[in-house]
Amino acid sequence: MLGRVQVPPKVKRGETFEVRVLIQHPMETGFRRDINGAVIPAHVVDRLVCRIAGREVFSAELGTGVAANPYIAFFARAEQGGPVEVEWSDDRGQKGRAVTTLDVG
Amino acid sequence: MRRRRFLAASGVALASQALPVAAQRFQPAQDVGPLLEKLAGGKRPEPGGMKLEVPQIAENGNSVPLRIAVESPMTATSYVSAIHVVAERNPRPMVATFRLGPHSGRAEISTRIRLAGTQKLRVLAAMSDGHFRLGEVEVLVTSAACLDESL
Amino acid sequence: MSARLAAALALGALGAAAQGPQPPQGGSHFQSADLRALQADDFANPGMLWAARGEALWSQKRGEGPACSSCHGEASKSMRGVAASYPKHSPALGKVLNLEQRINACVTANQKGPALAWESDELLGLTTYVARQSNGMPVEVSIDGPAAGAYERGRTLYFERQGQLNLACNQCHDANWGKTLLAEKISQGHPVDWPAYRMEWQKLGSLQRRLRACYFGVRAALPDFGSPELVALELYLAARARGLSASVPGVRR
Numbered sequence: 001m002l003g004r005v006q007v008p009p010k011v012k013r014g015e016t017f018e019v020r021v022l023i024q025h026p027m028e029t030g031f032r033r034d035i036n037g038a039v040i041p042a043h044v045v046d047r048l049v050c051r052i053a054g055r056e057v058f059s060a061e062l063g064t065g066v067a068a069n070p071y072i073a074f075f076a077r078a079e080q081g082g083p084v085e086v087e088w089s090d091d092r093g094q095k096g097r098a099v100t101t102l103d104v105g
Numbered sequence: 106m107r108r109r110r111f112l113a114a115s116g117v118a119l120a121s122q123a124l125p126v127a128a129q130r131f132q133p134a135q136d137v138g139p140l141l142e143k144l145a146g147g148k149r150p151e152p153g154g155m156k157l158e159v160p161q162i163a164e165n166g167n168s169v170p171l172r173i174a175v176e177s178p179m180t181a182t183s184y185v186s187a188i189h190v191v192a193e194r195n196p197r198p199m200v201a202t203f204r205l206g207p208h209s210g211r212a213e214i215s216t217r218i219r220l221a222g223t224q225k226l227r228v229l230a231a232m233s234d235g236h237f238r239l240g241e242v243e244v245l246v247t248s249a250a251c252l253d254e255s256l
Numbered sequence: 257m258s259a260r261l262a263a264a265l266a267l268g269a270l271g272a273a274a275q276g277p278q279p280p281q282g283g284s285h286f287q288s289a290d291l292r293a294l295q296a297d298d299f300a301n302p303g304m305l306w307a308a309r310g311e312a313l314w315s316q317k318r319g320e321g322p323a324c325s326s327c328h329g330e331a332s333k334s335m336r337g338v339a340a341s342y343p344k345h346s347p348a349l350g351k352v353l354n355l356e357q358r359i360n361a362c363v364t365a366n367q368k369g370p371a372l373a374w375e376s377d378e379l380l381g382l383t384t385y386v387a388r389q390s391n392g393m394p395v396e397v398s399i400d401g402p403a404a405g406a407y408e409r410g411r412t413l414y415f416e417r418q419g420q421l422n423l424a425c426n427q428c429h430d431a432n433w434g435k436t437l438l439a440e441k442i443s444q445g446h447p448v449d450w451p452a453y454r455m456e457w458q459k460l461g462s463l464q465r466r467l468r469a470c471y472f473g474v475r476a477a478l479p480d481f482g483s484p485e486l487v488a489l490e491l492y493l494a495a496r497a498r499g500l501s502a503s504v505p506g507v508r509r
Contacts, residue, residue, distance in 0.1 A: 002309055006299045016210030024305040026458070029219070031196055035254075057208050065192055065200030067168040067217040068458035069302040074203065077179075077210035164288055164439060165455040165509050249456055249509065250438035251473035 001025060001096030005050075005086045010103045011078040019050060019058070020073040021086050023096060029064040045070060045090045052102055053082030078104045134193040134224055141239070144189050144229050150237035155230055157242045166220045166246040175212040175230045175238065179205075185212035187231040194224035207233075220246050276496040277433050277444045284449060284506055286434070286441040295449070295507035303384065303453035303505025306460045309377060310385025318369030324382070327366070335389035340502050343491040345402040352406040354487050356383050356462060374481035380460050384451045387504040394501055395448055397494040406484070410492025413485060419476030425489075440509065446497035447490065449506030460505060463490055 003023040011017045023045060030042025042064060050058040057076045081104035089095045141150070158172035177185045184207045190200040203214050212230070220226070228240040284295050295301055315325040328334040342355040349361060359382050360371045372379035399407035414425045428437075429445030436442075450463035457465075464486045468478045479485045 002305055004299065004305070004308065020299055022300060022302065022305060024302075024309075027219075029196070055208070057206070059204045061202040061204075063199050063201060064197050065190070065195050065219050067219055069305060069453075071215075071217050071300055071302070072203075073215040074205070075209050075211035075213055077208050079208065160290065162439075164290075167458050168455045170290055247439040250440040251469070253456055253469040253472055 001088070001090075001094060003086065003088065003096050003098040005084055005098040005100050007084055007100055007102050010105060013078055013080075013104050015078050016075050017078060018073055018075055019052075019084065019086075021048070021050070021071070021098070023048075023070050023088060023098075025069060025090065027062075027064065027066055027068045027070060031064075043090060043092060045088050045096075048072065048086065048088040050074070050076075051083075051085045051087075052076055053080050055079075078102065080104060132194055132196065132221060135198055137191050137193045137198050137227065140191060140198060141227065141229055144191075145231075145237040148235070148237050150229060150239035152239055152241075154238040155228060155240040157226070157228060157240050159226065159242055159244055161243075161245060163220060163244050163246045165249065166222065168217045169220050169244065169246070170215070171218050171226075172215045173213065173228050173240070177212045177232070179207055179210055179212055181207045182233070184209070184233045185230050186233055188212070188214055189229040189231075190218065191227045191229065192218070192220055192224060193227070195219065195221045220244055222246050276446070277430060280446060280497065280500050281444055282446050282448045282497075282500050282503060282506075283443045283452070283508065284503065286443040287507070287509060291455075291507045291509060295503070295505075301453065301505060301507055303451065303460045303507060306377065306381045306384045306451065306453075307388055307505060309381035310383070313378060313382050314385060318363055318367045318372075321367035321369070323367070324362070331385060331389050335386050337390050337393050339387040339504075340390040340393045340395050341397055343403075343406070343487055343494065344398065345406075347402075351484075352403055352487055352491060354464070354482075354490050355387060356464075357482060357487070359383060359386065375462060375465060380451055380462060383462065384460065384505050387451065387502065390502040391504060392501050394499050395494055395497050397491060397498070399491065399495045403491065406488045406491050407495060409484070410488035410490070410495075413489050414492050414496075419471065419474035421474040423474045425470070445493060446500055447493045448497050448500045449503040451504065452506030452508050454508040456509060463493075466508075 006020040008017050025045045026043060028040050028043040032040045034040055044064055046062055048060045049056060058074050060072060081102045084100045084102050086098045155175040159169060163169040173188055175185045185205055188203045191198050192200050200218050205212055223245045226242050226244055230238045284292050298304060314331055315323050317323045339355050343352050346353045356379055363369050364371050417424045425445060428442050433442050433444045447463050451460050453460045464481050467486055467489055471478045
């Protein structure tokens with residue numbers, strides 16, 4: 001699954017910065033019908049975790065009320081630089097991952 | 106007579122076929138009290154203590170921008186641990202839960218949500234001291250001008 | 257001097273032929289502040305997910321033949337300005353092609369792969385990625401010579417009343433642009449930021465899908481994807497949008 005994560009190019013130690021995540025996913029509600037009238041089964045990303053330098057800083061439980069191609073932005077305090085990893089999974093067990101690097105200086 | 110009976114019967118059939126769509130469109134607000142009570146572990150949340158940014162008039166219920174900022178120093182001893190979003194007229198009112206901690210620095214979340222029609226949106230914030238806060242905002246959801254069942 | 261004069265005369269004639277609303281404004285102009293900001297945000301614009309997919313596909317093989325990048329190298333150089341000249345007549349195929357059709361012609365003839373389906377993430381991805389390479393450049397299509405027939409057909413279609421509502425394109429997009437239809441502003445119908453992400457669709461879609469949605473809106477029969485009618489209409493709209501800059505992917509209500 002395609003997804004992206006973004007942090008500012010450089011942050012100071014102790015500074016609070018925004019982490020932005022965008023995931024390609026239909027977030028099907030299970031309440032829609034296709035052109036032939038058949039119910040389109042529910043299919044949603046239901047879990048998302050963000051770790052910075054190995055430490056979990058944020059997680060989310062999502063449902064059908066989150067818009068298609070979910071966008072989620074949150075904050076974190078810069079303690080140490082390293083990989084910013086976002087991992088998510090959907091209700092069919094499919095997993096996705098996006099990584100960027102946090103430069104603390 | 107026979108023809109009239111046929112028309113009446115087909116009219117009923119059409120009406121009952123149309124029902125699920127209509128029911129979906131005009132789904133009444135559900136009582137989300139029990140859901141909020143469960144999320145707050147039976148505690149009574151204090152009103153306010155947060156800023157909710159959402160358009161008063163949402164142009165498309167498929168994607169409504171929402172920003173939640175809960176007032177908190179976000180220190181090791183005083184922080185927001187979770188933010189729950191509840192939409193009373195969505196077929197599944199539990200929209201999302203975001204889990205934060207002192208390392209979040211700021212208790213602020215931006216996302217885009219679905220709203221199945223005009224309704225009151227509720228945000229419940231769990232504080233590290235065991236208290237809860239509840240924010241509420243009315244959102245009017247409009248429809249597109251042109252029908253589009255293309256593709 | 258005479259060449260310049262001829263060019264100026266040709267431009268004047270063209271201007272008269274494809275005179276649209278003044279001043280011309282792209283579709284995003286008629287969107288809410290929220291959607292305009294989302295379109296301008298290269299990270300949060302959900303259409304960028306398709307652009308990213310297209311970028312990855314650019315260097316992937318689809319058959320026995322080469323990947324796009326094997327012949328065309330870096331898209332930022334080789335594809336700069338290309339999409340701004342589409343739809344365009346293909347001498348090899350003897351007809352006017354839109355960008356999706358041009359990409360698919362390469363996929364089947366050179367890459368020796370199966371044609372990418374209309375509105376598939378693959379075709380939308382590659383189209384968006386290639387189209388983005390013209391961002392900031394004015395749309396400039398050729399409407400004479402072998403493209404003249406398609407242009408005329410597109411122009412005729414634009415002014416032809418269609419469907420149960422008996423409406424022509426120009427009745428909304430020339431005569432009533434900027435006015436409010438329910439809670440929506442009517443655009444001038446300039447297609448400079450397509451493919452676009454449409455909230456109504458909850459995904460990215462092609463200009464042809466958007467045109468089909470208009471056909472549906474006036475309760476007319478929907479032309480097939482890739483049909484000569486839709487390509488002709490795309491060509492007329494592109495000519496009518498001349499001078500506006502490309503800005504792909506757009507974001508729509």
